Amino acid sequence: MKTFCYFIITLLISAGFLLGAMNTPNPFPLFTVAFGIWVIFIWRYTVRTKKQAAKRAREQLFEQYMRSRTRQ
Template sequence: MWPIIKFLGTLFISFIAMIGALGAENPFPLFAVAWGVWILYILSLRAKRKKELDRERLIREILDKL
């Protein structure tokens, strides 16, 4: 459930930033916000996946020693 909430939050923030960029005099800061939110979201998914892989590797090592 938490990844869905993070995805919807990311989608909402980037949508608002892009809409704001349409009427802004200098849209580049808002573009940076929109893209930055997506980069942070992807990095958070990668970090979670890395932890899961490390946990699986540790379990395999323990089972191999038995």
């Protein structure tokens, strides 16, 4: 749900900058910001997924440890 909210916010910000670029004589700074927002979104998404994967791996190791402790 958090990723979906970030996606919608990114979509709205980039659409605003792209629409603003249509009415300026030099649209390239606004294009840069609009595409930069997407780069930041993708970068943060990959960071979040890596953290989630690391957390799942730690939880699985802890579960395995606890299972081995209860068997002894």
